[in-house]
Amino acid sequence: MTLSSRERNSVIIGLGAVLLFLGLQYLALPLIDQRKAMSNQIEVKASILQQYQARLHMLPSLQQELAERQARLEETEQRLIKGLTPALGAARVQLILDDLSKRQKGIAIKSTRVLDSEAQGNYTKIAMRIALTAQTKLLTDFLYDIEHQPARLSVSELTIRVPNPKKPRDLRADIVIEALMRQPSEKDAKPEQDPKVQPRSATA
Numbered sequence: 001m002t003l004s005s006r007e008r009n010s011v012i013i014g015l016g017a018v019l020l021f022l023g024l025q026y027l028a029l030p031l032i033d034q035r036k037a038m039s040n041q042i043e044v045k046a047s048i049l050q051q052y053q054a055r056l057h058m059l060p061s062l063q064q065e066l067a068e069r070q071a072r073l074e075e076t077e078q079r080l081i082k083g084l085t086p087a088l089g090a091a092r093v094q095l096i097l098d099d100l101s102k103r104q105k106g107i108a109i110k111s112t113r114v115l116d117s118e119a120q121g122n123y124t125k126i127a128m129r130i131a132l133t134a135q136t137k138l139l140t141d142f143l144y145d146i147e148h149q150p151a152r153l154s155v156s157e158l159t160i161r162v163p164n165p166k167k168p169r170d171l172r173a174d175i176v177i178e179a180l181m182r183q184p185s186e187k188d189a190k191p192e193q194d195p196k197v198q199p200r201s202a203t204a
Contacts, residue, residue, distance in 0.1 A: 076152070077182055079150060079151055079152040080123070080151075080152055080179070080180050080181050080182055081093060081126065081151055081152075081179045081180065081181040082181065083181055086117035086124055086126050086181070087114070089117075089124070089126045089179065089181040090114040090117075090126050090128055092151075093126065093128055093151075093153065093177065093179050094112055094128065096149065096151055096153065097109065097112075097128075097130060097146075097177070100142060100145045100146065100149065101132070101142065103145070104134070104138050104141055104142050104145070106134055106135060106138045107132055107133075107134040107138050107139070107142055108132060108133050108134070109130055109131070109132045110131045110132060110133065111130065111131045112128060112129070112130050113128065113129045113130075114126070114127075114128055115127040115128060115129060115176070119183070120180070122182060122183055123180045123181065123182055123183060124180070124181050124182075124183055125178055125179070125180055126178070126179050126180075126181060127156070127176055127177065127178045127179075128176070128177050129157075129174065129175070129176050129177075130174075130175050130177065131172065131173070131174050131175075132172070132173055132175070133163075133170065133171065133172050133173075134170075134171060134173065135169045135170060135171065136169045136171060137169075139160075139171055139173055143155060143158070143175075146177060151179065152179060152180065153177055153178070153179050154177070154178050154179070155175055155176070155177055155178075156176045156177070156178045157174075157175065157176035158173065158174075158175055158176075159173065159174040159175075160172070160173050161173075
């Protein structure tokens, strides 16, 4: 069968249209999508790079802040109770309280009891309950001295009673005093002498 010139042109145009469609479908459009994807990736990576550059510019200030916090931490740890065990730490706290009570003449510590220690991360909280008698002014000064002396101590509980209503200034106080001590590392684990502590009633 012989095609006329017009029919041949129509077939050629049809084949060209099919080839053009196939080219767009399988070549041009994937390339366009791939280019868009690459462009998006470039934008994302550029944004990440800008974030890294911003953090890099912040590095000196972050290092300075870290150094300052480390210095404050070391300064704070210098005030913690020293000792390899909670018992030794509690003994040191008792020595401090003995010294403070001697400075305030008129304070009589009647009993001392060591409470259970509690692990808190790299630290151990030790606590001690003491019972004492003192007049109002002396007790106030004693409580102030506890929280303002070199070792870091804090009063967590305070119960005050007036044994004799005729002498309202004569008080009996039950006080719980807490302190932190850093848990010793292996290099610190060496024999330590027990502090010289005078025994009292109700001392555990």
